[in-house]
Each structure stands twice: as structure tokens, then as C-alpha cells.
Amino acid sequence: MSIYCPSCKSTHVITRDLGRKVGGTTGVVAGTVTGTAGALGGAKAGAIIGSIGGPVGASIGSIAGAIWGGLVGGTAGGIAGAKLGEELDSKVLINYECKHCGHRFRI
């Protein structure tokens, strides 16, 4: 489906995706913060599991647990944030911009 500029009828229209960008970034940050809290728990669990392999295993286990917690939190937050941003783009924000006349509009 092609989108026309309501002002000059040009088809030179781009999506701005502002909400998705902001939402994605915010989500990653929020998710990483939450994930970091989870990472501390992950580090503890990793240290316990790793301690089977001695002191070296415990350090490797806690590092792996911390990374895992941060990664999972960050990724999940990013996905949720991007999804939310997408909703914002399509329902709330003015998401289209005409490259021909600069008119911004929403559908």
C-alpha cells in the first residue's frame, strides 16, 4: 500500500518511527536495570553451580550468571519497549513525513 501526502499528493513519504526508536532504547535501559538485579541473583546461582568445579568454577559461574541476567533483561526490555513504541507510532504520534513538502501527518 502506498501512502500519499495529504498536502501535495506526493508519494515521497517516509515513516519517522520515533516511538519505536525511543521505546526500544528506553526498553533496553529499563530491561538492563531490571536484568542487572536479576544478574545478581544469576551470579549467586552461577557461583553455587560453578562451585562444584572449585574456586575457578565459582568465578566463571558467577560471571556467566551475571551476563546472562543482564542480557535476558536487556533483550526482553528492548523487545517490549519497541513493541510499545510501535503502538505509539501507529496510534498516537504523527508518524509520517512528506519528503517533498515536509508535511507531517498520521493515518
Ligand SMILES: [Zn+2]
Ligand atoms: Zn507533501
